[in-house]
Amino acid sequence: MPEPHLYKITPSDPAAHLYEVSVTVTRPDPTGQVFEFPAWIPGSYLIRDLARHVVAVRAEADGDKVGLTKTDKSSWQADPCEAPLTMVAEIYAFDLSVRGAYLDTVHGFFDGACVCPTVVGQASNECRLEIAPPPPTVGGDWRVATSMRQLDAEAYEFGTYVADDYAELIDHPVEMGDIHFGEFDVAGIPHAIAIFGEMHIDMARICHDLSRLCEQQIAFLGKPANLDRYLFLLSVKENGYGGLEHRWSSSLMCSRKDLPRRGDTKVSDDYRKFLGLCSHEYFHLWNVKRMKPERFTPYDLAAETNTGLLWVFEGITSYYDDLFLVRSGLITPKSFLELLAQTITRVERTRGRHRQSVEESSFDAWTRFYKQDAGSGNFIISYYTKGSLIALALDLTIRKESGGRFSLDDVMKECWSQYGETGKGMPERGLESIARSVTGLELVDFFDRFVRGTGELPLHGLLKAVGIDTRMRQATNGKDLGGKPASDDRKAAPWLGAALTKREGMSLFARVHADSPAENAGIAIGDEAVALDGLRLSAENIDSRLRAHHEGDSVTLTVFRDHNLMRHRVVLAAAPEDTCYLLADDEADATLVAERNRWLNQS
Ligand SMILES: [Zn+2]
Secondary structure (H helix, E strand, O other): OOOOEEEEEEEEEHHHOEEEEEEEEOOOOOOOOEEEOOOOEOOEOOOOOHHHHEEEEEEEEOOEEEOEEEEEOOEEEEOOOOOOEEEEEEEEOEOOOOOOEEEOOOOEEEOHHHHOOEEOOOOOOOEEEEEOOOOHHHOOOOEEEOOOEEOOOOOOOOEEEEEOOHHHHOOOOEEEEOEEEEEEEEOOEEEEEEEEOOOOOOHHHHHHHHHHHHHHHHHHHOOOOOOOOEEEEEEEEOOOOEEEEOOOEEEEEEEHHHOOOOOOOOOOHHHHHHHHHHHHHHHOOOEOOOEOEHHHOOOOOOOOOOOOOHHHHHHHHHHHHHHHHHHOOOOOHHHHHHHHHHHHHHHHOOHHHHOOOHHHHHHOOOOOHHHOOOOHHHOOOOOOHHHHHHHHHHHHHHHHHOOOOOOHHHHHHHHHHHHHOOOOOEOOOHHHHHHHHHHOOOOHHHHHHHHOOOOOOOHHHHHHOOOEEEEEEOOOOOOOOOOOOOOOOOOOOOEOOEEEEEEOOEEEEEEEOOOOHHHHHOOOOOOEEEEEOOEEOOOOOHHHHHHOOOOOOEEEEEEEEOOEEEEEEEEOEOOOOOEEEEEEOOOOOHHHHHHHHHHHOOO
16 A cells, blocks of 8 residues: 655745645655646646746755755656655745635635645555644634545544545645535535635525535436535635536635525526536536546646547536526526527627637637637637537437437436446547437437537527527627517617727727628727717717617728727628527427426426
């Protein structure tokens, strides 16, 4: 039995945002032990070079200093030594995100990949992590929230925790500070939510709603063999949103307004968004944390790992996250159709869908989706949104073509049994071959056109087959997300195809759509708006300025580009019908309504 590695993390200087992290190796590599920080964090496909936050390192053995040489951007090698070797790193932690490390005098958070180096060559050894309290001078009642197994720590307290290996060590994010806990059971598995940053909330309602949601999901793919606990780790900010999945927990961030107060009974749009986030990360505990692309088994955290399958793991998860809200009865079918129509609207407004397939979007996530600039929307498509619509189209195609005998649910169950329960990793064409073998349908054309190609999804017809009418309309203003009929009956403003944003008192063009009047006239991202037909133009008044004109009008748009005044002739066009809402047709044929009810789990 190899000796466990002993890690210790101390919030040593909260005011300076510094953690001290040490790792003691009982049997270091006799040729010189290497310690390496990951370059990226599983679930977030961007090279982050986490070692860049290391501000000091040293090593010691048996009380003596051991030489340490930096060998590349992420690694240090100790001089050969025999006695147990300890490497100590000081780490600057000021990244308040779900995938970072943060520390101040009020609380701390870390994703293990940001603070714990791997002991190269011994990554499969057990890892123990002692989480030490901050210096007494910071005051307050700090507690600890993590899904890591307790070794000698009491529940929610400082002490020593344990993980089977390095991969597990960095799969348990940790929050410390004044945390509020809620607990509930799902299928006999203890679940908890740990909330930092807000206490005036209806914890009982949150626990009740999450337990219904989790129950539905566990009933769907079944309880993973090693799922013996689960923790939602939530940080609440005035404005924030995000999540990162883990095997036994998820690290979440939301805004104060997203959480229900005692006495609230409605599901507000904000609370629905929060429940959707929890649903998304929980679904990942199957789809990407246990069942994952073959190319991620195991993860190579030193370099990019390209796979064309991210749309399966993020897109299908994005499809099921909202679907489980309606299937568990937390939202109504009408509310679900509103969310679906908003996703259709987002994709419809992204011209990049004609340029990039979801397979390419997945493969290039590292250098394109995660490195977007203001013009990216014209050239790339999100494997989340388009991926979720492909999942919808695949589900409805299977239901329709098989006469209701099969659905995407059956495909996912088979994928789970072949790649999830076995830990085998999904080959690049794994989903496609399982979809064909489970349903007996010829789906090559579907995958060629919509996954490997940029074909437009036949959603209108597919939704019609479950008694849902699709309506497209023009956007009423810049804040119109779709999902509902037009909020006012005025005709839409003529279309410029560019959006302004306010920065340092200036109104700057933040987006210019491909093939729009603005692009055709030569307006560029970053141009400062000055006037439209001689009248001052700004982010605040662009809608009313445009409304003074008609489609087909030729207008003069004046801008500053790098301090040069430029005049452009722009021919305004009709606004595109890119905004969707969906209507359930209850007069539809009974078999269509029955299939819709089966799909949404309505009786
Ligand atoms: Zn996700």
